[in-house]
Amino acid sequence: MxxxxxxxxxxxxxxxxxxxxxxxxxxxxxxxxxxxxxxxxxxxxxxxxxxxxxxxxxxxxxxxxxxxxxxxxxxxxxxxxxxxxxxxxxxxxxxxxxxxxxxxxxxxxxxxxxxxxxxxxxxxxxxxxxxxxxxxxxxxxxxxxxxxxxxxxxxxxxxxxxxxxxxxxxxxxxxxxxxxxxxxxxxxxxxxxxxxxxxxxxxxxxxxxxxxxxxxxxxxxxxxxxxxxxxxxxxxxxxxxxxxxxxxxxxxxxxxxHHHIVAERRVTLWRAYARALVDIDNVELIDVDIDYTIPFNAVVRVPDRDVVFARMKEAGIGVGVHYPPNHTQPAFRRWTRHRPLPATEATASELLSLPFHPAMTEHDVTTVTSTLTAILS
Ligand SMILES: Cc1ncc(COP(=O)(O)O)c(C=O)c1O
Known part of the structure; x- marks a missing residue:
């Protein structure tokens, strides 16, 4: 064994x-x-x-x-x-x-x-x-x-x-x-x-x-x-x-x-993102309370998200969106007694998930964040 x-x-x-x-x-x-x-x-x-x-x-x-x-x-x-x-x-x-x-x-x-x-x-x-x-x-x-x-x-x-x-x-x-x-x-x-x-x-x-x-x-x-x-x-x-x-x-x-090994890696990568993103104007990393959390993803709020999404993809960076909100989805609209959701609605179109998985290195994080900086500037 x-x-x-x-x-x-x-x-x-x-x-x-x-x-x-x-x-x-x-x-x-x-x-x-x-x-x-x-x-x-x-x-x-x-x-x-x-x-x-x-x-x-x-x-x-x-x-x-x-x-x-x-x-x-x-x-x-x-x-x-x-x-x-x-x-x-x-x-x-x-x-x-x-x-x-x-x-x-x-x-x-x-x-x-x-x-x-x-x-x-x-x-x-x-x-x-x-x-x-x-x-x-x-x-x-x-x-x-x-x-x-x-x-x-x-x-x-x-x-x-x-x-x-x-x-x-x-x-x-x-x-x-x-x-x-x-x-x-x-x-x-x-x-x-x-x-x-x-x-x-x-x-x-x-x-x-x-x-x-x-x-x-x-x-x-x-x-x-x-x-x-x-x-x-x-x-x-x-x-x-x-x-x-x-x-x-x-x-x-x-x-x-092997949970502990993967958990440590996820925390390290999330912290690397936090350090790299702190100086980029208009980008906010969604806070996961890292001292207590094994992060699942690294999500940022960015202006002009759809444009940034497309440009990151063009640059070969595997970004995603977690998630398009559900209250406007056709499957759920009719079941929803709709009420205002100001924060959800204000931020949903800004959310961009950066590549995040334990096989990444800190160097990969730098590649992602410098590409994001270049696109935003
Ligand atoms: C927040 C949330 N809830 C539920 C699920 C459903 O999980 P599963 O794919 O194991 O059915 C997911 C899947 O990613 C999820 O992200």
Whole structure:
């Protein structure tokens, strides 16, 4: 078996999202063992995720979109309910709300972090609000503690979209996923750790964990090991095929073991961007609270974003946009009781995601920022 010191340098150089020998070996071993679907490998990944976070249980699923859908179902959110959510998120967050028949109620964001705040969430709550779905944009932990008494009084559930925030901490030191909310992670291809595709939910208690396990496996109750031994299984509720395959779980397990290497690299790169961008006029780096965060991306606000985007592409720099806001998307407009979202609307057309992945070097960061400087001047 490879030791950490054998693998470490490879991760530091190439790092996730690219897969290395150890992941390929783990996938091969799962395939050779005939583990194609949900299997004991999945259950081991769940136990290791729970140990990493320091929580009693974690339920692995096929994607974060599935995690969000199941979390809302498990919390009893459905038709006629309002769910408060930022318009500034990936459309998957809003699709999960629509999938349970609830109505997205868009909240504004802080323009400097692109995250909701206790104030913007409070302003969006209605008498029909049954859940609040904050998104830890860029990996930054959203702190809604100021709202906790109001949420508790009105029995409003908090479901966290932590697709970007695996390994990030709140300012009191607690890891995202350990503060008592139903928390959903993504292990998609460009996430801090990847299982190629995958996700996980941190349930609030044992009953909820059981319900989520049944929901994610077509309503079937029983562990894989028990199913193999038995001639029967029990379908005692609704459910969807949202389980995580053993092959994906095998990749996730290897990635989890190297999380610290990739995390350090992401923090180093983000800090390099912060240093390089500080002197460029009219460019603001979206703040991720770097002392507590494992950053998912490096996003700037720039003037004439579409022109800068095109010029950066022409220069061979792989920029992107996270995200075109959802409240104006045709798919969601009709479900939205629209309200003004001044910060979202003022900043959405300025957002530009700079290249950000752990395989980059600090020299790459300098290339990106000097190209941006040249274009802006
Ligand atoms: C904020 C956010 N939520 C949800 C998702 C959906 O995650 P998945 O691709 O694992 O379904 C993503 C994916 O990138 C995301 O960025």
């Amino acid at each position: 490879l030791s950490r010191s054998d693998i470490g340098p490879a991760y530091a150089r190439n790092a996730a999202p690219f897969l290395h020998g150890p992941e390929i070996e783990a996938m091969t071993a799962a395939l050779m063992a005939g583990q194609y679907g949900h299997h004991t490998e999945t259950e081991q990944f769940e136990a290791e995720l729970a140990a990493f976070l320091g929580v009693p249980d974690v339920v692995a699923v096929s994607r974060c979109t599935a995690a969000l859908h199941l979390a809302l179902l498990a919390a009893g959110i459905g038709r006629g309910d309002d769910v408060v959510v930022p318009a500034q998120t990936f459309c998957a967050t809003v699709h999960a709300i629509r999938a349970v028949g609830a109505v997205p109620r868009f909240a504004d964001v802080d323009p400097h972090t692109q995250c909701v705040t206790a104030d913007t969430v409070a302003a969006a709550i209605t008498d029909d609000t049954r859940a609040v779905l904050p998104v830890h944009y860029g990996g930054r932990a959203v702190d809604l503690r100021a709202l906790a008494p109001e949420l508790a009084e009105h029995r409003i559930t908090v479901v966290e979209d932590a697709a970007h925030a695996f390994g990030s901490r709140h300012r009191d030191g607690r890891l995202v996923g350990t503060t008592g909310a139903l928390t959903c992670f993504s292990f998609g291809p460009i996430k801090t750790i990847t299982s190629i595709e995958g996700g996980a939910i941190v349930p609030r208690d044992r009953r909820e964990a059981e319900r989520l396990r049944t929901l994610r496996l077509l309503g079937i109750r029983a562990k894989q090991a028990e199913r193999i031994r038995s001639t029967d299984y029990l379908v005692d509720g609704t459910g969807l095929p949202y389980h995580l395959s053993a092959v994906h779980a095998a990749v996730g397990r290897v990635q989890l073991r």
